[in-house]
Amino acid sequence: MTLNSSSRYNTLLAIHDSKFGFSPRWIKYCNDNGIPYKLVDCHADDIIRQLEPCSALLWHYSQSDPRDLLIARQILLALEHAQFTLFPDFRTAWHFDDKVGQKYLFDALKIPTMNTYVFVERSDALKWAATADYPKVFKLRHGAGSSNVQLVHNAAQAERLIARAFRRGFPVYNPWDNLKDRFYKWRLGKYGALELLKGVARFFYPPRFSRVLGRETGYVYFQDFAANNDSDIRVIVIGERAFGIRRWTRPDDFRASGSGRISYEPDKVDIECVELAFQISKKIGSSCTAFDFVRKADGSLAVLEISYGFIASGYDECPGYWDSDLIWHEGRFNPQGWVIDLCLN
Amino acid sequence: MLAIHNSPSGFHPHWIDYCRKNGVPHKVVDCYANDVVEQVKDCRALLWHHSHSDPRDVLIARQILFALEHAGLRVFPDFRAAWHFDDKVAQKYLFEALDIPRLPTYVFVERTSALEWAATTDYPKVFKLRHGASSSCVRLVRNKGQARRLIWHAFGRGLPVYSPWDNLKDRFYMWQLGEIPACELAKGVGRFFYPPRFSTVLGRQYGYVLFQDFAAGNDSDLRIVVIGDKAFGARRWVRHGDFRASGSRRISYEREQIDVEGVAMAFDLAKKLGGYCLAFDFVRKSDGGLAVTEISYGFMWKGNSPGYWDSSLNWHDAAGFRPEKWMIDLILSDLGCKRELIYSPAVEFDDGRESIER
Numbered sequence: 001m002t003l004n005s006s007s008r009y010n011t012l013l014a015i016h017d018s019k020f021g022f023s024p025r026w027i028k029y030c031n032d033n034g035i036p037y038k039l040v041d042c043h044a045d046d047i048i049r050q051l052e053p054c055s056a057l058l059w060h061y062s063q064s065d066p067r068d069l070l071i072a073r074q075i076l077l078a079l080e081h082a083q084f085t086l087f088p089d090f091r092t093a094w095h096f097d098d099k100v101g102q103k104y105l106f107d108a109l110k111i112p113t114m115n116t117y118v119f120v121e122r123s124d125a126l127k128w129a130a131t132a133d134y135p136k137v138f139k140l141r142h143g144a145g146s147s148n149v150q151l152v153h154n155a156a157q158a159e160r161l162i163a164r165a166f167r168r169g170f171p172v173y174n175p176w177d178n179l180k181d182r183f184y185k186w187r188l189g190k191y192g193a194l195e196l197l198k199g200v201a202r203f204f205y206p207p208r209f210s211r212v213l214g215r216e217t218g219y220v221y222f223q224d225f226a227a228n229n230d231s232d233i234r235v236i237v238i239g240e241r242a243f244g245i246r247r248w249t250r251p252d253d254f255r256a257s258g259s260g261r262i263s264y265e266p267d268k269v270d271i272e273c274v275e276l277a278f279q280i281s282k283k284i285g286s287s288c289t290a291f292d293f294v295r296k297a298d299g300s301l302a303v304l305e306i307s308y309g310f311i312a313s314g315y316d317e318c319p320g321y322w323d324s325d326l327i328w329h330e331g332r333f334n335p336q337g338w339v340i341d342l343c344l345n
Numbered sequence: 346m347l348a349i350h351n352s353p354s355g356f357h358p359h360w361i362d363y364c365r366k367n368g369v370p371h372k373v374v375d376c377y378a379n380d381v382v383e384q385v386k387d388c389r390a391l392l393w394h395h396s397h398s399d400p401r402d403v404l405i406a407r408q409i410l411f412a413l414e415h416a417g418l419r420v421f422p423d424f425r426a427a428w429h430f431d432d433k434v435a436q437k438y439l440f441e442a443l444d445i446p447r448l449p450t451y452v453f454v455e456r457t458s459a460l461e462w463a464a465t466t467d468y469p470k471v472f473k474l475r476h477g478a479s480s481s482c483v484r485l486v487r488n489k490g491q492a493r494r495l496i497w498h499a500f501g502r503g504l505p506v507y508s509p510w511d512n513l514k515d516r517f518y519m520w521q522l523g524e525i526p527a528c529e530l531a532k533g534v535g536r537f538f539y540p541p542r543f544s545t546v547l548g549r550q551y552g553y554v555l556f557q558d559f560a561a562g563n564d565s566d567l568r569i570v571v572i573g574d575k576a577f578g579a580r581r582w583v584r585h586g587d588f589r590a591s592g593s594r595r596i597s598y599e600r601e602q603i604d605v606e607g608v609a610m611a612f613d614l615a616k617k618l619g620g621y622c623l624a625f626d627f628v629r630k631s632d633g634g635l636a637v638t639e640i641s642y643g644f645m646w647k648g649n650s651p652g653y654w655d656s657s658l659n660w661h662d663a664a665g666f667r668p669e670k671w672m673i674d675l676i677l678s679d680l681g682c683k684r685e686l687i688y689s690p691a692v693e694f695d696d697g698r699e700s701i702e703r
Contacts, residue, residue: 043454043455043458044458045451045452045453045458045462047438048438048441048442049441066454066552067454067455067552069552070434070454070552070553071434071438071452071454071553074429074432074434074435074438075438077428077429077435077439078429078435078438078439078441078442078443079438079442081425081428081439081442081443081618082439082442082443084442090424091415094411094415095408095411095412098408100404100405100408101408101411101412104381104382104405104408104409104411104412104413105411105412105415105416107382107383107412108382108412108413108415108416108418109412109415109416117379118379118405119377119379120377120400120401120404120405121377121401124377124378124379128379169545208552211503211551211552212551212552213548214547214548214549214551215545215548217545217546218400218401218403218404218542218545218546219404219405284415
């Protein structure tokens, strides 16, 4: 336990003790700035007791850690119910890694998005598939880095997917797609050959998180396809500041997330996206949100997905950020520090 | 205007009936439809008695209610009453965070820490899965060996939420009581080959264990339902030769069978938790104090209670009352609707719906 005392702060932060995600950067920021904190283990049975002296908890939980999947939402909502200060809080994260939840949220808050169709009854889904325009994009509710996303070209394909969804269902983790992904990154020179071998091993040892989630069955999710986008724009809003990147699609593919082909220059990021991201962020009432934007056929912007977390190192090369008046501030910055500052206020 | 989910089961028909009889403006909507948000756009509240055993509800009910509440609509059940519904893991953390009188509960998401705990703890303990109503997925663990086996299972193959064998035993028990006919027994056998859909949606329970201290010496549990400033209850006796009360079908509704101490505590806890409607299950700890074992926003209601208590613990005789009305009243008052303005004399409806209360 690290406990620095300082009279400047009346909030004692609890930080989940982890080597991954935002935690190491949070800890460094607190150490550098003399902010008192306590390291806690959110996976332990006595987590609520550990939090006793604290009034805020920061936990960058993950969609691929089986332990987090089982209890992170529950612990954070329980604390929210008890009016604890949290990162992420309810409004920021109840819809995290759940595209079905986000469909309803976008509908309810009138957030511009691609039309999305969710069915929990096979007959409704089949009726819709017979009359819909194609192509559409089929997705599972879970999945990051463009996993579990595929293009559907015609009604017959859609019907096959629907039949399967309401019978055997789909695994959240597809080792074949994963191997293709590894091969792609290996060709780009981002991965060593060992990572390819690991991809083969994944056929026999699926990751534990996929066993926790189980097979996806009983629903289908389709979305209108945003054609002619060679890239998407990702803008991250934290409080009154935002930064962004442009992600180019993979060659001969329509998916941008996880492509590894990224532009960081501010002129590559539409200022229109930044402005819209600030607006939506306010509407949601979130403390930290990453928005994925594409252009619709009519040229307007649509949010494809939102997420409260992101890979911290992926944005280190951003040369600066915008404030909420859309003024550019040149220079490196520490978004994890912004999160701490938000929790202290 | 209130939106009410279109369903013949649960609270829905009584909500609709009450609104019709009292001229409360309402609209029947289909929450499973893709355009549900569009359907409720001219409404100020949505009521949906979603169930833990309908696969469609399990997949989208929480998401739809969270999204609408996020956007400022009133919903029944609201966040505070239902985010923890049918999730005993969530309730462990909630009870600890709000310091609700409880039986000590232990949750582990790592096998090593679970095994370490099992080696040093006292027995018996009760093992539960996070999901499951009417005492399904609940069993008594008498010693370390049994606990270790369950832990290895939970972190190995995982455990099913639906056990056809337990279900058959349950059906046999109810058939003996005369509650169900013999054909229900045959259905129980069929369940070995066709598990219910909701259990495939939930999947096998893998990667965690939940144990709870055993409250010995309880021949019954006490269930108190609080809706706003009214409460009613029942005492549920345990099954013969078993320790589980929920789902036993041996129920006493008489006023003198229900501890007023439980009623008073339920009112207190309901205030602490917030939420429109909460059902508490109480047992006695060995020191004589009451402990909550589980909470739920929904319940089965057959109208057997002879009356209810108000929040000053005065008893009101009211045989055959319908608690669904109170839920509507509560939401309307929460919306700031004046009673005289809303409840106009019943108007004629021509949608062909038969009144369910005669």
